[in-house]
Amino acid sequence: MPLFIPSRRFFTLFDETQTQAASTTFVNSATQITLPIGTYIYEGLTGGSTVSSTGGVSVDSTMASGFSVNSNHTLYQGTSYFGNTFNNSFTRIDTNSQLFVSLNLDANASTKFIYGRLAGVLKVTSDTTFGFKIAQRTATDASNPATLMNRSYINFSKIA
Numbered sequence: 588m589p590l591f592i593p594s595r596r597f598f599t600l601f602d603e604t605q606t607q608a609a610s611t612t613f614v615n616s617a618t619q620i621t622l623p624i625g626t627y628i629y630e631g632l633t634g635g636s637t638v639s640s641t642g643g644v645s646v647d648s649t650m651a652s653g654f655s656v657n658s659n660h661t662l663y664q665g666t667s668y669f670g671n672t673f674n675n676s677f678t679r680i681d682t683n684s685q686l687f688v689s690l691n692l693d694a695n696a697s698t699k700f701i702y703g704r705l706a707g708v709l710k711v712t713s714d715t716t717f718g719f720k721i722a723q724r725t726a727t728d729a730s731n732p733a734t735l736m737n738r739s740y741i742n743f744s745k746i747a
Contacts, residue, residue, distance in 0.1 A: 589729070590592075590610075590696055594657065596744075596745040597742065597743065597744055597745070598620060598622055598627075598742075598743040598745070599620070599677055599740060599741070599742050599743070600618070600619070600631070600717075600718065600719075600740060600741045601618070601738065601739075601740045601744075602616050602618040602633075602718065602719055602735065602738070602739045602740065603618070603737055603738055604616045604617055604618050604697075604717070604735065605734055605735055605736075605737050606721055606734070606735040607721070607732040607735070608721045608722045608723055608732055608733045609646070609723070609727070609728070609729045609730075609732040609733075610722070610723060610727040610729065611722050611723050611724070611725075611726065611727055612645065612722060613645070613647065613720040613722040614720060614721055614722065615649050615718060615719075615720045616719045616720065616721075616735060617718075618670075618718050618719070619649070619716050619717060619718035620714065620716070620717065620718065620741075621716040622709075622711050622714070622715050622717075622743060623714050623745075624711060624712060624713060624714060624746065625710075625711060625734060625745045625746075625747060626651075626663045626689040626708065626711045626745070626746050626747040627704075627707070627710075627711070627743040627744060627746065628707070628708055628709075628743075628744050628746055629705065629706065629707060629709055629741050629742060629743045629744070630704070630705065630740030630742055631704075631705040631706075631739070631740050631742060632672060632702065632703070632704055632705070632736075632739065632740060633646055633688060633690065633702065633703060633719060633736055633739035633740070633741070634646065634686060634690060634700065634701055634702025634703060634735075634736035635690065635692070635701060635702075635721050635733050635734060635735055635736055636699055636700045636731045636733070636734050636736065637692075637696065637699050637701075637723070637728075637731055637732065637734065638731045639699075639723065639728040639730075639731035639732075639733070640694060640695075641694045641725060641726045641728045642686065642689070642694055642723035642724070642725060642726060642728035642731060642732075642733055643691070643692050643693045643694035643723055643724030643725035643726075643733070644691070644692040644697070644699075644721070644722075644723065644724055644729065644733040644742065645691050645692075645721065645722045645723070645724040645733070646689075646690040646691075646701075646702055646719060646720070646721050646735065646736075646739075647685065647686070647688055647719070647720050647721075647722075648684075648685060648686075648687060648688040648717055648718070648720065649691075649717045649718050649719070650684050650685055650687065650717035651684070651685070651714060651715070651717075651721050652682065652683055652684055652685045653682055653684065653712075654682065654684040654709065654710060654711045654715065655682050655684070655709070655710040656680075656681065656682070656683070656684045656686075656687045656707060656708070656709050656710075656714060656717060657678075657679070657680045657707045657708040657709075658678065658679045658686075658687045658705065658706070658707035658709075659675060659676070659678045659705075659706045659707055660689065660690075660703050660704070660705055660706075661703060661723045662676065662690060662701060662702075662703040663674045663701070663702055663703065663706045664692060664696065664698045664700060664701045664702075665698050665700055670711070671689050676735045679707075687705070687707065687709060687726065688705060688719065688741075690702070690703045691724055692724060693722075693724060693725050693726035694723075694726060694728075695707050695725070696726065702736060709743070719735055719739055721733050721734070721735045726729070
């Protein structure tokens with residue numbers, strides 16, 4: 588008897604905007620994705636950079652809260668996106684889905700780039716549109732903005 592494997596539906600948020608923020612107020616990227624109701628496994632890579640010694644970097648998602656998420660982040664920082672200094676790792680299991688993407692680099696860090704590998708399970712209970720957003724973390728430095736990493740992405744595979 589043949590084994591039946593149903594096909595999965597795949598969605599990808601792929602952002603090439605290099606959105607910039609010149610203050611601690613988040614700026615939403617113009618690139619967004621809409622996920623239909625369902626449960627998804629996801630994996631991705633995103634990050635941010637700055638040349639500021641006072642601004643820092645925060646990268647998050649514009650997704651509303653209230654959806655269940657199990658996320659595992661591995662964060663790195665360095666002098667470029669090829670840096671390999673391990674920053675930290677954490678796992679979340681809760682309904683604060685706004686934090687399923689959450690990367691932060693304080694201004695006093697000796698490195699000015701942070702990037703992270705994102706992986707986990709996300710359950711959305713209504714069609715949900717979201718994307719990345721970026722801000723300076725520590726203080727406003729209008730002359731040296733924080734910049735979203737080019738080609739940030741998240742791949743979603745619908746499993747239920």
